[in-house]
Amino acid sequence: MAVFLIRRLLGMALTLLLVSLMVFLIMELPPGDYAERYAFRKFSGTGVAVTPADIQAIRIELGLDAPMMVRYANWISGIVLRGDFGQAYSFLTSVNNVIGDKVWLTLGLLVATLLLTYLIAIPVGLYAAVRRGSGADYGLTIISYLGLALPNFLLALLLLYFANRWFGASIGGLFSDQYRDAPWSLAKFWDLVKHLWIPALVLGWSAIAYQLQTVRATMSDEIGKLSVMAARARGLPETRLMVKYPARLAVNPVVSTIGFDVNRIFSELPIVAAVLGLTELGDLLLKSFLDLDMNVAGAILLLLTVVIVVMNFVSDLLLAWLDPRIRLEG
Amino acid sequence: MMLLSVENLSISFRTDEGPVTPVQGVSFDLAAGRTLGLVGESGSGKSVTTKALMRLLPGSAKLAPDTRIRYRDKAGQIVEVEKLKPDARALRALRGGEIGIIFQEPMASFSPVYTIGNQMMEAIRLHKGLRGRAARELAIEMLAKVGLSNPAARVDQYAFELSGGMRQRAVIAMALSASPRLLIADEPTTALDVTIQAQVLELMRGLQSDLGMSMIFITHDLGVIAQIAQEVAVMYLGTIVERGPVRDVLKDPQHPYTRGLLKAIPSLDRLTRRLHPVPGDIPSPSARPTGCPFHTRCTEARPGLCDRMSPAQTSFGTGRMVRCHLAEPALARSA
Numbered sequence: 001m002a003v004f005l006i007r008r009l010l011g012m013a014l015t016l017l018l019v020s021l022m023v024f025l026i027m028e029l030p031p032g033d034y035a036e037r038y039a040f041r042k043f044s045g046t047g048v049a050v051t052p053a054d055i056q057a058i059r060i061e062l063g064l065d066a067p068m069m070v071r072y073a074n075w076i077s078g079i080v081l082r083g084d085f086g087q088a089y090s091f092l093t094s095v096n097n098v099i100g101d102k103v104w105l106t107l108g109l110l111v112a113t114l115l116l117t118y119l120i121a122i123p124v125g126l127y128a129a130v131r132r133g134s135g136a137d138y139g140l141t142i143i144s145y146l147g148l149a150l151p152n153f154l155l156a157l158l159l160l161y162f163a164n165r166w167f168g169a170s171i172g173g174l175f176s177d178q179y180r181d182a183p184w185s186l187a188k189f190w191d192l193v194k195h196l197w198i199p200a201l202v203l204g205w206s207a208i209a210y211q212l213q214t215v216r217a218t219m220s221d222e223i224g225k226l227s228v229m230a231a232r233a234r235g236l237p238e239t240r241l242m243v244k245y246p247a248r249l250a251v252n253p254v255v256s257t258i259g260f261d262v263n264r265i266f267s268e269l270p271i272v273a274a275v276l277g278l279t280e281l282g283d284l285l286l287k288s289f290l291d292l293d294m295n296v297a298g299a300i301l302l303l304l305t306v307v308i309v310v311m312n313f314v315s316d317l318l319l320a321w322l323d324p325r326i327r328l329e330g
Numbered sequence: 331m332m333l334l335s336v337e338n339l340s341i342s343f344r345t346d347e348g349p350v351t352p353v354q355g356v357s358f359d360l361a362a363g364r365t366l367g368l369v370g371e372s373g374s375g376k377s378v379t380t381k382a383l384m385r386l387l388p389g390s391a392k393l394a395p396d397t398r399i400r401y402r403d404k405a406g407q408i409v410e411v412e413k414l415k416p417d418a419r420a421l422r423a424l425r426g427g428e429i430g431i432i433f434q435e436p437m438a439s440f441s442p443v444y445t446i447g448n449q450m451m452e453a454i455r456l457h458k459g460l461r462g463r464a465a466r467e468l469a470i471e472m473l474a475k476v477g478l479s480n481p482a483a484r485v486d487q488y489a490f491e492l493s494g495g496m497r498q499r500a501v502i503a504m505a506l507s508a509s510p511r512l513l514i515a516d517e518p519t520t521a522l523d524v525t526i527q528a529q530v531l532e533l534m535r536g537l538q539s540d541l542g543m544s545m546i547f548i549t550h551d552l553g554v555i556a557q558i559a560q561e562v563a564v565m566y567l568g569t570i571v572e573r574g575p576v577r578d579v580l581k582d583p584q585h586p587y588t589r590g591l592l593k594a595i596p597s598l599d600r601l602t603r604r605l606h607p608v609p610g611d612i613p614s615p616s617a618r619p620t621g622c623p624f625h626t627r628c629t630e631a632r633p634g635l636c637d638r639m640s641p642a643q644t645s646f647g648t649g650r651m652v653r654c655h656l657a658e659p660a661l662a663r664s665a
Contacts, residue, residue: 225438227440227441227442228441229433230431230439230440230504233384233431234453234456235425235426248443249441249443323443325443
């Protein structure tokens, strides 16, 4: 187990290093840099002629003139050693201030989505497999295929429309008006929870459908295993039998793809956020790319990928805990 | 009084191609402490028959209305097995506590995510009312009884950590951990190599006499039957075609199929002679031949008789039975 843990930890460290390099490369990719954008913003319409020398001066002031590897080293060491993501140029403050709260909101949304996904997909999938071939099974299968086929931004629009029409509720955003700028309190948290389920459902929609099918297929397989019949032949009551033997293994493929689900949720986040009017990281990521505000974009990308890598690590650990074959042989 | 008595066991399955009946009119008795060998090719209905005794068949299987399965339990009560509801407490008490079963594949019989001890203690807790340390001690004792070295460590191992022979021993220990009075062994030695096979057979014979259990031993190998059973029933296409004491049946087989199986056993004394396999394949239960089920492969079949009329049971000698048109007249003369 210790060897397993050390190996996975080293693997994760290496992945994180490569990921940070890639994020930095992506930050470098767009043509031009913030110095040009800054000069354009500051002087356009003022009649002042901007020379290349002026832009170069801005560049030096912002520290954008150093070679790429030096800038990478500064950037990553600031993050790792001081937790400092650098200057958010277009906000005239530090990146940490700009994204601070939004990181937690995004993580909250992620956790809510994952919880909702697994709380629905696992029990329903297990039930469908145990009642395989029944009306309930076919009904659930049709609904879940619908889930796979329907794009989630469309679902978001439908939910917005009908919620507004039937309940007169405003379901956009993460907070009601009175709490938006209020300090954190229990009431504000409860308000968040009340708003969170809709984006969580929309974001989890396709994952629920997909994982439900996975659980149902694995469970159907596991129910027919000889070890299950052997346990039944020992006189184990049926419900305990189902939970202890096939269900325990049917959860494995779900656990091993937690990382994929996180990935999917983050990819869909910007579109869903735009439709539902959420002010979390996805929205900010798009804006900062448009502004060439690379420290903000880089910080967000890095945070999202770190979350994905860490969640993959967590899923590896969970899987090893669930399945001794991995723990003892892996 | 018999421990187990089976009358007219017929099992049919609902399939997409209509009902299929892999077992038809099987009857046999088993006395306490005795071993019945159930012999036949793959597809002859041996496993399905024994699974029916523990009601382990899937939901698509149905027992015929005149099927009777009577089992005398530890308290001396007669259990009407065919009438038990699937969730009945009496059925759960029967499974494991009264009748234990060993399947052909020892690896697949254990769940890979629980230790051997965990799965053994489950049966011990359910049927013997022991908890914690006491249950664990009993599991270790059973593992020692089946000849596993270092049982106190094995109890915390997983099935995939053991070798094939050890796994089969562990499976036997698991089936016996709640002290059943009847053990069903479904080809327990088929997946093992020959030297281990002999060890496992020896072990099972020893355990049977130590514990005073009855046993139903399924195999396709008449040679194994001679070593372990007192009675034998030869099955073909879901019916018992010949039944009787092992010695008598092997010495003087009456059914052409039994003779065919005996000729197909390789022997060191007859190295120069060719083996004579039974020609052809066993028909599918969904395309059951009319008349005698064996007539399509029988070298002695009489056209007009064997392919038209189903042979009746003929009882003769000491507890022997055969179902064959050709054996009837000969036996009638000798009687």
